[in-house]
Amino acid sequence: MSWVYIENLKKYINENVEIKGWLYNKRSSGKIHFLQIRDGTGFVQGVLEKSKVDEEIFENAKRLRLESSIIVQGKVREDPRAPSGVEIEVSNLKIVQVPIEDYPIGKKEHGIDFLMDHRHLWLRSKKQFHILRIRHEIVKAIREFYDSRGFVLIDTPIFTGAIGESAGNLFQVNYFDYGKAYLAQTGQLYLEAACMAFGKVYNFGPTFRAEKSKTRRHLTEFWMNEAEVAYYEHEDNMKLQEDLVSYVIQKTLEHAENHLKALDRDISKLEKIEPPFPRISYDDAVKLLQRKGFNIKWGDDIGGDEETAISQEFDKPVIVFNYPRHIKAFYMQPDPQRPEVVLCDDMLAPEGYGEIIGASQRIHDYDLLVERIKENNLPLESYDWYLDLRKFGSVPHSGFGMGLERVVAWICGLRHIREAIPFARTLYRLHP
RNA sequence: UCCGGCGUAGCUCAACCGGUAGAGCGGGUGGCUGUUAACCACUAGGUUGGGGGUUCGAGUCCCUCCGCCGGAGCCA
CATH class of the missing domain: 3.30.930.10 (Bira Bifunctional Protein; Domain 2)
Structure with a gap:
């Protein structure tokens, strides 16, 4: 399975690819996880369905915190619901690292002093x-x-x-x-x-x-x-x-x-x-x-x-x-x-x-x-x-x-x- | 350097005339098969920037120090 950058995903519709990146947000319900992934070239959503993957993979996804580094494999799928037009139907998830502390930058707004202190x-x-x-x-x-x-x-x-x-x-x-x-x-x-x-x-x-x-x-x-x-x-x-x-x-x-x-x-x-x-x-x-x-x-x-x-x-x-x-x-x-x-x-x-x-x-x-x-x-x-x-x-x-x-x-x-x-x-x- | 503003939970902010500190997000636990800063329930979390003063009582008023923000001058 080949490593593909998110900016090139549209060339791989219906193909299985591997993405190496980070989790910048996660939404989930009991039987489906939506993994928001970035890799430096773009942003894409990975969809992980409980009924389609091993129990262990689905459970692992629950452990992920913001900015976990992950490698996901899955099929590229066109979907009108996705802002970029494509998403990944995740079949495998490898965790490179789960952050050892909570990621300081949250989803809500921050003040400029805090952001500049965390510029890195x-x-x-x-x-x-x-x-x-x-x-x-x-x-x-x-x-x-x-x-x-x-x-x-x-x-x-x-x-x-x-x-x-x-x-x-x-x-x-x-x-x-x-x-x-x-x-x-x-x-x-x-x-x-x-x-x-x-x-x-x-x-x-x-x-x-x-x-x-x-x-x-x-x-x-x-x-x-x-x-x-x-x-x-x-x-x-x-x-x-x-x-x-x-x-x-x-x-x-x-x-x-x-x-x-x-x-x-x-x-x-x-x-x-x-x-x-x-x-x-x-x-x-x-x-x-x-x-x-x-x-x-x-x-x-x-x-x-x-x-x-x-x-x-x-x-x-x-x-x-x-x-x-x-x-x-x-x-x-x-x-x-x-x-x-x-x-x-x-x-x-x-x-x-x-x-x-x-x-x-x-x-x-x-x-x-x-x-x-x-x-x-x-x-x-x-x-x-x-x-x-x-x-x-x-x-x-x-x-x-x-x-x-x-x-x-x-x-x-x-x-x-x-x-x-x-x-x-x-x-x-x-x-x- | 000068002028102005701000500093309260990890973050963003509330708290009336000085009367005993509150919400959202984030964290934890549980729920949810199409979420878009997801949502719902429960839960933990505080030396109110530091020091001093006034007061029966200070997050709130005064002094001082520190930090940051905005602007001026100067420039790209």
């Missing part, structure tokens, strides 16, 4: 199954997008010296006798180096921010995809972002629609996501917010509530571009027509999910970059190799970073980003 077990539940499968498809789509366009994957380091946008929110670690190292909060500067070697490059990996943020949009460790392209200017950059996000949505719909439906996600809202995306300048965004009653003036940064208000005007992600120079990072290229603004953009996801991409064209002129570093009171010597890039064949180039968990939360329709990553690291949570 919570992963087994249905909602998490669907979310993390969707995350997997999103990651695949991101990689496919770049690979199909001739980008080269350049993995940027996680241990770095003190280089990045600002030092205040870096995690420090001891690095042998060299002193302190810092966990990367961006790989951008390294990608800028790499794009001068490979033209089109991207990275994808964990990023660390020691910001004491306590919101539904923040993690201290999150996955970020960054891209950097030599000879790309602001407009090319925005186009690339639209194409990426649209591709990811379309591929996720293609490969994970069943999981999205299982989460009750409104698919129609995702189906609309295709280029071009609405674009609004920072200037117009401020005017829009003023009309909506926000107390904001030109030069102020756009906060979380304001972002939500802007994104509510559109049913696609909206690109807000050309922010004032003084509220953005030192390396951003000034607008040649208006030096008080820089050639940058943020992409805000719809439905209040906030910023998913931060992007800019980078300064390629050596003297201008030195001036900006000094202006921001940053140590010139830390940027020695970064400045080198402007000495040798410097060209205009642009790039961006996309936060994976925010994209996952948006696509899945999650209220909080912590469920968009297998083991979330937040301000007060390092365990499990």
